[in-house]
Amino acid sequence: MEEVRNGLGELVTTFESSEPFPLATDTQAEIEAHISGILRCLGYDTENQHFDRTPARAAKVLQAFHANGNEAELKAILDVSFSDEHDSLVQVGPIKVVSMCAHHLLPVTGKAWVGYLPKGKVCGLSKLARVVHHFAKQLTVQERVTDQVADALVKYLDPKGAMVVIRAAHGCMSLRGVEEPNALTATSAVRGVFRDEPDARAEFLSLMREGA
Numbered sequence: 634m635e636e637v638r639n640g641l642g643e644l645v646t647t648f649e650s651s652e653p654f655p656l657a658t659d660t661q662a663e664i665e666a667h668i669s670g671i672l673r674c675l676g677y678d679t680e681n682q683h684f685d686r687t688p689a690r691a692a693k694v695l696q697a698f699h700a701n702g703n704e705a706e707l708k709a710i711l712d713v714s715f716s717d718e719h720d721s722l723v724q725v726g727p728i729k730v731v732s733m734c735a736h737h738l739l740p741v742t743g744k745a746w747v748g749y750l751p752k753g754k755v756c757g758l759s760k761l762a763r764v765v766h767h768f769a770k771q772l773t774v775q776e777r778v779t780d781q782v783a784d785a786l787v788k789y790l791d792p793k794g795a796m797v798v799i800r801a802a803h804g805c806m807s808l809r810g811v812e813e814p815n816a817l818t819a820t821s822a823v824r825g826v827f828r829d830e831p832d833a834r835a836e837f838l839s840l841m842r843e844g845a
Contacts (some may be wrong), residue, residue: 664692711789724748732769749792783822783825794825
């Protein structure tokens with residue numbers, strides 16, 4: 634339950650601090666109109682002082698979760714790499730995961746661990762966090778984000794292997810349906826040496842546990 638509370642706190646902080654995606658003014662107005670309609674359908678008085686600015690606030694929140702399929706942005710994140718002789722595991726985590734479930738439009742919050750085994754090329758450590766944010770900060774599913782991060786590392790860094798683990802709390806599990814607020818979902822993606830060699834996976838998981 635504590636992890637769920639912490640996750641929701643991170644989500645609120647992200648909403649408040651994120652720069653909204655610059656939608657066109659007419660698009661912003663359209664989103665607000667739809668939200669006003671939904672509130673009225675649910676029986677709320679949108680003229681009430683507690684709801685009169687809700688459509689604008691909600692539209693700003695949703696802007697932060699715009700569809701992100703921008704390959705140029707991803708390339709800009711990982712295209713800056715350095716030639717290096719380091720040939721052991723590089724791992725960063727836990728990395729904040731803030732996402733929105735594509736199925737129910739409910740928050741998904743958690744942590745990611747990202748690692749790769751270089752093959753003559755490394756990237757800045759902050760880039761690994763930025764790749765997670767790039768894929769997670771939209772309407773999506775955890776399984777897809779996990780695979781996308783691993784595949785991006787393989788594509789742009791050409792490592793001997795890459796591995797990603799994400800553990801997250803899902804609003805669709807805690808606020809509806811089975812209502813299991815303590816349940817966490819874990820997903821992994823393994824590529825290259827991490828898929829083929831148990832010792833490599835074991836090292837990744839060991840470092841992950843130490844830094845959890």
